[in-house]
Amino acid sequence: EAGVTQSPTHLIKTRGQQATLRCSPISGHTSVYWYQQALGLGLQFLLWYDEGEERNRGNFPPRFSGRQFPNYSSELNVNALELEDSALYLCASSLAEVEQYFGPGTRLTVT
């Protein structure tokens, strides 16, 4: 069974640009979660989508947004990039609400 996949692996942007990150969940999983992992820090919850709807949102500004498509894949958009947005962005999927399975992440670097 294929795990959670994310693309791209690495992304380099400049300040003020927009970044789009993509995630495909494990087949059959309807929930997708996005986390930010800045260097040396733990995982900070960003967004949770289930059945195409946003279920919960972490303490991040509105320039962090996303969506979930009918096939349950998801996109995270970060507008007006700032230097401190540089981090590993992790996507996880789950069937139940608790056991989340993570993808390998997208390393976003903002210069």
Add this chain to the structure above:
Amino acid sequence: GQQLNQSPQSMFIQEGEDVSMNCTSSSIFNTWLWYKQDPGEGPVLLIALYKAGELTSNGRLTAQFGITRKDSFLNISASIPSDVGIYFCAGQRHSGNTPLVFGKGTRLSVIA
């Protein structure tokens, strides 16, 4: 955002030694999970705990859900070099639309 208190922050141990790490919170959690993250990869789920007092093993790993529901620990027995990585605890406070809260991780180094 809110995080769990995870300790120790880092550990250096000899191969073959046992390891113990824990997570605590001032709040009650309904579920505890333990993940391991290797460099450049996403966290991998090791153990999930759903009931206070529950003790669950996965190979050389054993985790317990504290009886007060405010803590959990993870033990690794007879450590080997591939145990190197960052171990995260995570908890869910309520059932329903509440996200997982993560600890800051314990970085484990194993000296052969």
